[in-house]
Amino acid sequence: AQKITQTQPGMFVQEKEAVTLDCTYDTSDPSYGLFWYKQPSSGEMIFLIYQGSYDQQNATEGRYSLNFQKARKSANLVISASQLGDSAMYFCAMRGSNNAGNMLTFGGGTRLMVKP
Amino acid sequence: DGGITQSPKYLFRKEGQNVTLSCEQNLNHDAMYWYRQDPGQGLRLIYYSQIVNDFQKGDIAEGYSVSREKKESFPLTVTSAQKNPTAFYLCASSSRGSAYNSPLHFGNGTRLTVT
Numbered sequence: 001a002q003k004i005t006q007t008q009p010g011m012f013v014q015e016k017e018a019v020t021l022d023c024t025y026d027t028s029d030p031s032y033g034l035f036w037y038k039q040p041s042s043g044e045m046i047f048l049i050y051q052g053s054y055d056q057q058n059a060t061e062g063r064y065s066l067n068f069q070k071a072r073k074s075a076n077l078v079i080s081a082s083q084l085g086d087s088a089m090y091f092c093a094m095r096g097s098n099n100a101g102n103m104l105t106f107g108g109g110t111r112l113m114v115k116p
Numbered sequence: 117d118g119g120i121t122q123s124p125k126y127l128f129r130k131e132g133q134n135v136t137l138s139c140e141q142n143l144n145h146d147a148m149y150w151y152r153q154d155p156g157q158g159l160r161l162i163y164y165s166q167i168v169n170d171f172q173k174g175d176i177a178e179g180y181s182v183s184r185e186k187k188e189s190f191p192l193t194v195t196s197a198q199k200n201p202t203a204f205y206l207c208a209s210s211s212r213g214s215a216y217n218s219p220l221h222f223g224n225g226t227r228l229t230v231t
Contacts, residue, residue, distance in 0.1 A: 091158055
């Protein structure tokens with residue numbers, strides 16, 4: 001079984017500052033992928049960034065980067081230079097190589113609010 | 117443009133009625149998924165299909181049914197047996213099926229309210 005934990009129900013950040021959203025995971029799969037999604041108030045789920053368990057470098061996509069610490073089983077999302085449009089729910093998720101269907105398992109989410 | 121279309125965006129039904137949510141994709145993806153989201157919570161998997169004419173139960177399949185007669189379409193029926201059907205439903209697809217490094221791409225969701 002795999003599990004994703006996001007311990008921050010809500011976060012505030014000042015516009016133009018950086019923010020880190022925490023994510024820890026648990027899995028027995030030897031290979032797995034970690035994903036972050038953004039969900040604005042309109043409801044759609046937007047894929048942001050991916051990190052593979054064997055990737056040597058932390059993933060980056062524009063203002064998003066993933067602080068991957070495999071030994072600690074953490075995959076924190078860092079958003080640099082926050083913008084008002086970053087206000088949304090953020091979900092950490094993972095897929096393992098051995099679970100049936102390799103389904104995507106989600107954490108409970110963190111609501112980020114960017115202050116002007 | 118390629119994408120996943122869910123319709124309708126809002127759906128209202130009386131208790132005891134079955135209702136079918138539509139999901140169509142033109143991305144040529146083999147794998148499709150249905151998730152349920154309750155307020156303030158993450159997503160939970162209802163059903164998934166990795167290939168036409170085949171589908172598997174997810175974590176919360178009771179009270180739901182699906183079909184996969186065409187690659188492009190994966191409709192979800194919420195039956196009267198589902199005890200608490202009011203929720204936000206999201207359909208997704210994946211280009212490399214069950215590959216663990218393949219992200220899911222989501223539709224815009226259907227908000228179902230049953231009274």
